[in-house]
Amino acid sequence: MKHTFETLVRDVRAAxxxxxxxxxGYSAEQSQFVRFNHxxxxxxxxxxxxxxxxxLVRDGRQAEQQVTLSGDVQLDRQRLADAxxxxxxxxxxxxxxxxxxxxxxxxxxxxxxEQPLPELDEVLALLDGEAGDLDLxxxxxxxxxCRGFASSFGAFGWHQANSFNFDWSLxxxxxxxxxxxxxxxxxxxxxxxxxxRQAREQLGFLGRPAVTLKPGSYRAYLAxxxxxxxxxxxxWGGFSAQALATGNSALQRLxxxxxxxxxxxxxxxxxxxxxSPAFSDEGAPRLDVPLIQQGEAQQRLISARSxxxxxxxxxxxxxxxxxxxxSLAPGNLANEQVLERLGTGLYISNxxxxxxxxxxxARMTGLTRFATFWVxxxxxxxxxxxxxxxDSLYSLLGSQLEDLTRExxxxxxxxxxxxxxxxxxxxxxxxVKGLTLTL
Amino acid sequence: MFDSSALLRQRFAALRSTAExxxxxxxxxxxxALSVRRNVAEPPFFSQDEGxxxxxxxxxxxxxxxxxxxxxxxxxxxxxxxxxxxRQIAPHSLLDLRDQPVTNARHDHISPNFEQxxxxxxxxxxxxxxxxxxxxKDSRLVDWQANLGLTLVEQTYLNSAGAELRHAQRFLFxxxxxTASDGQDSQSRSLGRDNFGQQGGFEIIERCGxxxxxxxVADEALQLxxxxxxxxxxxxxxxxxxxxxxxxxxxxxxxxxxxxxLGDERNYAGTSFVKASDFGHLQYGSSxxxxxxxxxxxxxxxxxxxxxxxTPASKQFLIRDGLLLRPLGGAxxxxxxxxxxxxxxxxxxxxxxxxxxxxxxxxxxxxxxLEQLVQGIEHGxxxxxxxxxxxxxxxxxxxxxxxxxxLIENGELKGIVKNPNYxxxxxxxxxxxxxxxxxxxxxxxxxxxxxxxxxxxxxRVGHASPACVFRQIDVFGGDA
Numbered sequence: 036m037k038h039t040f041e042t043l044v045r046d047v048r049a050a051x052x053x054x055x056x057x058x059x060g061y062s063a064e065q066s067q068f069v070r071f072n073h074x075x076x077x078x079x080x081x082x083x084x085x086x087x088x089x090x091l092v093r094d095g096r097q098a099e100q101q102v103t104l105s106g107d108v109q110l111d112r113q114r115l116a117d118a119x120x121x122x123x124x125x126x127x128x129x130x131x132x133x134x135x136x137x138x139x140x141x142x143x144x145x146x147x148x149e150q151p152l153p154e155l156d157e158v159l160a161l162l163d164g165e166a167g168d169l170d171l172x173x174x175x176x177x178x179x180x181c182r183g184f185a186s187s188f189g190a191f192g193w194h195q196a197n198s199f200n201f202d203w204s205l206x207x208x209x210x211x212x213x214x215x216x217x218x219x220x221x222x223x224x225x226x227x228x229x230x231x232r233q234a235r236e237q238l239g240f241l242g243r244p245a246v247t248l249k250p251g252s253y254r255a256y257l258a259x260x261x262x263x264x265x266x267x268x269x270x271w272g273g274f275s276a277q278a279l280a281t282g283n284s285a286l287q288r289l290x291x292x293x294x295x296x297x298x299x300x301x302x303x304x305x306x307x308x309x310x311s312p313a314f315s316d317e318g319a320p321r322l323d324v325p326l327i328q329q330g331e332a333q334q335r336l337i338s339a340r341s342x343x344x345x346x347x348x349x350x351x352x353x354x355x356x357x358x359x360x361x362s363l364a365p366g367n368l369a370n371e372q373v374l375e376r377l378g379t380g381l382y383i384s385n386x387x388x389x390x391x392x393x394x395x396x397a398r399m400t401g402l403t404r405f406a407t408f409w410v411x412x413x414x415x416x417x418x419x420x421x422x423x424x425x426d427s428l429y430s431l432l433g434s435q436l437e438d439l440t441r442e443x444x445x446x447x448x449x450x451x452x453x454x455x456x457x458x459x460x461x462x463x464x465x466x467v468k469g470l471t472l473t474l
Numbered sequence: 475m476f477d478s479s480a481l482l483r484q485r486f487a488a489l490r491s492t493a494e495x496x497x498x499x500x501x502x503x504x505x506x507a508l509s510v511r512r513n514v515a516e517p518p519f520f521s522q523d524e525g526x527x528x529x530x531x532x533x534x535x536x537x538x539x540x541x542x543x544x545x546x547x548x549x550x551x552x553x554x555x556x557x558x559x560x561r562q563i564a565p566h567s568l569l570d571l572r573d574q575p576v577t578n579a580r581h582d583h584i585s586p587n588f589e590q591x592x593x594x595x596x597x598x599x600x601x602x603x604x605x606x607x608x609x610x611k612d613s614r615l616v617d618w619q620a621n622l623g624l625t626l627v628e629q630t631y632l633n634s635a636g637a638e639l640r641h642a643q644r645f646l647f648x649x650x651x652x653t654a655s656d657g658q659d660s661q662s663r664s665l666g667r668d669n670f671g672q673q674g675g676f677e678i679i680e681r682c683g684x685x686x687x688x689x690x691v692a693d694e695a696l697q698l699x700x701x702x703x704x705x706x707x708x709x710x711x712x713x714x715x716x717x718x719x720x721x722x723x724x725x726x727x728x729x730x731x732x733x734x735x736l737g738d739e740r741n742y743a744g745t746s747f748v749k750a751s752d753f754g755h756l757q758y759g760s761s762x763x764x765x766x767x768x769x770x771x772x773x774x775x776x777x778x779x780x781x782x783x784x785t786p787a788s789k790q791f792l793i794r795d796g797l798l799l800r801p802l803g804g805a806x807x808x809x810x811x812x813x814x815x816x817x818x819x820x821x822x823x824x825x826x827x828x829x830x831x832x833x834x835x836x837x838x839x840x841x842x843x844l845e846q847l848v849q850g851i852e853h854g855x856x857x858x859x860x861x862x863x864x865x866x867x868x869x870x871x872x873x874x875x876x877x878x879x880x881l882i883e884n885g886e887l888k889g890i891v892k893n894p895n896y897x898x899x900x901x902x903x904x905x906x907x908x909x910x911x912x913x914x915x916x917x918x919x920x921x922x923x924x925x926x927x928x929x930x931x932x933x934r935v936g937h938a939s940p941a942c943v944f945r946q947i948d949v950f951g952g953d954a
Contacts, residue, residue, distance in 0.1 A: 068929045072738050075568035080538035081555055082825045082929075084525070090517070101521040106543045114522070121520065128596045130515055155559075159566050173741040174928035202928075204741040212740065281617035282655030283662070291657065387744075390864040392875055392895050393952030395660045400873045402866045404744075421866045423873060423897070427953065451929035474871050474897055 036063050036085070036181045037193050039104075039111075043087055044185040046112050050119055051187060056137060058190075058318050060088035061183030063104075064455055066176055067155060071203065074162065074171040084454070085181075088316075089115060091122035095131040098122045134343040141189030142320050144313045148196040152177050153222045158201075161224055165231050166205075169238075173203025180455055182312040192320075194312035196220055196457075201227065202449045204405060205234050211241035211418045214260070214385055214405040218447040220310070237384075237406050243417035246409040248472060254380030255470040256373055256410075259444035259462045264386040265431070266361050266460050268399055274304075274326050275356035276341040285397040285428070289332045294397075294429050296330040297436040301364035304336065306351075309360035310447065311457045314351075321351040326358070330433070362461040366439025373440065375413040376466055382408040382415065386424075397428035400473070423474040431467055439463040475588070475642050478502065478544075479630055485546050486632045491553055493530035493560070495576055497633035498549065499782060500526040501824040508595070509621040510602040518595065525824035528552040532560040534572035540825040574809045576635045577784030583641040586772040587675035598622055601685065608688035609652060614699060615692055616655045620684070621667070623647035623922070631784055639780045645934060646678040647671040647922060650687055654695040661698035661892055663691050663877050664859060669716045671920045671934065672773040681773075694878060697890050703951030704879050704891040710854030710908070711896060711947040712847055715917035717876050719937035720860040722835055723924070725900035726758075726765055727935070729869035730792060731926075732803025733830040736810055743926045744867030747901055748798070750811055756798040759904030764838040765793035767802065767816040774936035775920035776833035780817065783828050787817035792835075796904075804830050822931040829927050834920075834936035840910025847909050847943050854882040855949055857894045865900075873897040893952030903944065911940030 040061045047057055063085035070078040085104040090097055100118040104111045158175060177199035184192040200218035215234040217227045257265070269285065278284035288294040304324040306313065315321050317339055325333040336352035337345075353359065368376060381403075389401035400423060407419045427433075440463040448456035478500065486498050502524040509516040525542035528549065537560035539552040593601070602620040609618045624646055631639040649667035653660055665687050672678045679685065713721060729746040733739055736750075748756065769777045769787040780786055785805045792800055803811060804819025807830050820831040848856070862875030879894030880887050920936035 066929075069563070070738065070928050072568055072736070072740075076563045076566045077568045077738055078536075078827060078829075079559055079563045080527075080540065080827055081559060082540040083552075084540070084542060084825050086523075097517045099517055099519050101519075101523075103523045103525060103542050105524075105545075106548070107545060118520075118522070125518060125520075125595060128594075128599070129518070132517065133514060135517075155562060159563070163566065172737060176929060202741065206737075206740060210745075214741070282653050282660030283617060287660065288658070293658065387867055388864045390862045390873075390875075392862060392873065393893050395658065396953035398953050400862075400864050402864070402871065404867050421868070421871060423864075423866070423871050425873065452925065452932060455929075474873070474899075 037195065040183040040193070042108065043111065043115060047089065047115060047119065048187065050116060054093050056092040056187045058090040058184070058186045060316060061181065062086050062454060063181040064178060066178040066455060069155065069175045071174070072172045074166050074169055087115060089118050089122065091119065091126065092135065092137060093126050095135055096126045096129045097132055097135050098125045098129065134340045136339040136343045136349070138190065138319050138339065139188045144192040144320065146194045146313060148220055150197055150221045152197050152199055161227065165228055169235065170206040171203050172206065173201070175199070175201045176451060176455060180457060182457070184314050184318045186318055190318055192312065192314040196310065198310070200447060200449055205238050207238055207241040209242065212405050213237040213241060216449070240408060240415050241406065241418045246417045246419050248419055248422055250472050250474060252469040252471050254377065255467050256377045256380065256382050257465045257467065258384045259446060259464050261383045261386040262363070262462045262465055263446045263460050264389050264401065266363065266462060268389045270357045270361060274336045274358060276335045276337040276345060276347055277356060279335055280345045285391060285394050286332065287395055290335065292332070296327065296429065296433045298329040299366050299436055299439055300327055300330050300432050302327040303362045304358045304360060305362035305461060306360050309459050311359040311459065315353045317354050319349060319351045324350050359458045360460070363439070363463060365441050365443050365463045368438040368440045368466055370440055370442045373464065373466070374410055376438070377410050378413060379411045381419060381470065382410050392425055398426065399428065400425040422472045424470055425473045426471045431470065432465070435468045437466045437468050439465050476628060476630070476640055479640065482630055482632065485549055488546055489550055489553055491530060491557060493532045493557055495531040495634055496553060497529045497631065498526055499824065500630045502628045503823065504626045506624045508598050508602060509619055510599065510606040511619040512617065513603070513606050515599055515603065523823065527824050527827065528556050530556045530560050531571055532557060533564060534570040535560045535564045535567045536571055537563060538827050569810065574806065576633065578636040579780060579784055579786065580638045581779050583779035585643040585673040587677065588642055588644050590675035592624065592676050605650060605684065605688045609692045610689060612696065614654045614656060614696060615652060617653040618692065619651050620688070621649045631782065633784070637784050639784055641778055643673055644675070645671055645673055645775065648679050648682045648684045650684055650691055652692045652695045654699040656699060659699060661695055662861070663695040663698065665691050668921050668923055669719065669860060669919055671775050671922050672918065673775060673777060674773050678773070698878065698892045701890045701892045704855065704894040704949060706950040708946045709949045710851045711944045711949065712851060712854060712856040712882065712941060713944070714856065714858045714941050715915070715919055715939045716859045717857050718837065718939035718942055719919045720863055720874060722837060722937050722939060723832065723935065724863060724865045725869060725872055725903060727802065727832040727835045729900060730802045731830045731832070732801040732807035732811055732813070732815060735801065736807060739926065742928050744869065747868040747870040750813065752798055753800055753813055757796050758793050758798040759796045760907040761796045762840060762907050762910045763793055763796045763904055764791065766791050766836050766838060767818065768834045768836050769817070771834060771918060771938060774834045774918050774938060775934040776936045781819045781828070782821050783819035785817040785819060790816050802830055802832060804828070820933055822933045826927070826929060826931045831926065831933050832924060832935040834938070836938040837940060837942065839913045839916045839940040841912050842909050843912055844915050844941055847911055847941055848882055848887055849885040850909055851882045851943065852884055855894060856880045856882060856887065862895070870900045872900060891951065894949065895951065896947050896949045898947055906944045906946060907942060908945045909943035911942065915941040
């Protein structure tokens, strides 16, 4: 696929006219998608897709076009030529863009990971053997993913990796469920079996009589997957330079130094070592960016456009200024001490469907989902029916935060909207003194 | 229109397969996104997308392969891939579809005013720039944006039983948003955006009310910034159509999706508090509640003649006089469940397979004008324009928030309040429906952003609704 991309870059470069500059992004994947219900295959398919995103710049004006690539060299060459022609016609219609900033450096980046993926037969047989007696529902998604970037200034980036993401839930006959995931770049049947065993073990607790809670404030432990939902909310504009400059960030008060989080909270955009490409969709090398240090705001994520608009220094953020590899520093709580330290309260494995009830106050609501337990004196009593929380981040990760776990989980995004995501987060669990349940 | 049809037909006819059934769904889609933010045009974005999904049925087991290679060899390769996959998963397959009926229908569906030309790019940008420039100069107005999305879709479905179903649709998504901030608090007000989109031509801009709206939208954002918080406690709740659409979507639409009830979505989108045995028996709402699946309102986002599996679409009551009658289940879900459903098997594009989706899901109008709805409320609140949505995986416990609230006391509209939120339980909420607005309050709305499925898919859905009143709902505000 890299050769295909290089050919396209050469073609565009050759077609360029005097005074024009371009950037060309590339995204491709070959994916196997297998959905399961009741541990059987509900739907299966293979998808082969590739697209190029061409940006043409001339005389301070810019426009972009994305085209799907067919794989036929001549046809794709023609599609890019048509795109170039349309963009050329468009530019004179536009005013000069005051926020146009181009990275003119000729950076190079190359990452190739070709670990073999398992044969589907192997995965299906393993599942039959290990989970055939379970009510398993979920999806197995696997295959190579490629991202490329090139510019007329000589920048060239290539990222190619084989990866898999098996995301599933096990359901108890009483309707309670536990969620699990096995994802990465190197498949190991023993590791998968171990994840399945752990989930099966939790399923046992779900068979106990359900505990019904009344609204109120409860001591709670939020496992890393639950923290990932909270982190996901913060990634939704929280650290964005544009959102912070225009009153649309939930972390406005933190960045204005009108509020702070617990000194335990240190957050970084940790691209190095993650599975994300080393370059942004805008074609800038990504950087590791400290966002929150000991509860206080540090840098924000700044795209080239925001840098121009708000007179800041760009730091390799994507155009939408959302973290792709969020990392929350670990705390001091050992995993094996979680139940004991929780004492009496909620053990929350997952949260679901978060949204803001008051964005400037960073107040968010959401629900428990999958394997939420009531714990008394460090002992699991039984599953808790779905409960809604409504609480401020300044409480959950501020005044009410007691500790974070020493161990962290690397959570690979399961998102497949449009394409398989390369995003990830690296998070500990959190022990909080009070979580407000409302319904 | 349908320029590819002859070639597709020829290539489909030349495909060779031992499958008992195979189909090709070709989708060609173009999109144009224009935006003017704070009086500066953002770079225009265009996209061109085209590909096909080949689906086979081999001994009752179905599988698919999707490709953008539309050459004869590329389509044949994808067909063989799908066939090999169907054989591979056969020992593990959940479903035996040997007896599922197959369509052989032939039909064309075209959006209203499809061939009416739209204004040039320069004119569209001019319209957005003028609206942006109309936002008053006020240091508290920190962000504003006028935008216009235009999408063209042509789809052709062919199968080995002889079906040929084509649709050509054009969608417009106009929008305007303004944010006011005093450094501590921020309040936003919008028109259109995620709450509005329709099929058709440029008449949609007029129906949206975009032109000339900026001043009022900005003024409401400023009023909200100065307004008190929404008070807490039970109140009668008057929801305007641009919040009703979200209420319908989350607490009627998703729970009635049959694939959720059958368990397919339990790992991601979730399940449902509704059981298969509830259809025909469950009193879902008060006797004023009439909910239809209606693909016949031409301009509504998901109006079509056939769904993506080839089932003919017609208007059906899902809930009549409050009684739950039928699910949102396409041909496959109907085959699996034995229940009558609707034509709602839909895919977001060529690279995703059809599943049960909402399409146009509407509430039928009642008999009260807006003034009458207000007059009937002693202690209440009016809410407009969704801004926050959260509901549990069974689609029961919800909490929604709006941009704009206005208190109602003794039958009269009173002061504006900010951060209006409310929460409830779907299974009980609709039983509190106490008044339904008439056709003068009825609006055809929709969103391009309904997410669901593994792998994930985003589709356009339409919701048309009158204003509605709900008795004694738990209402509350924000923190400051």
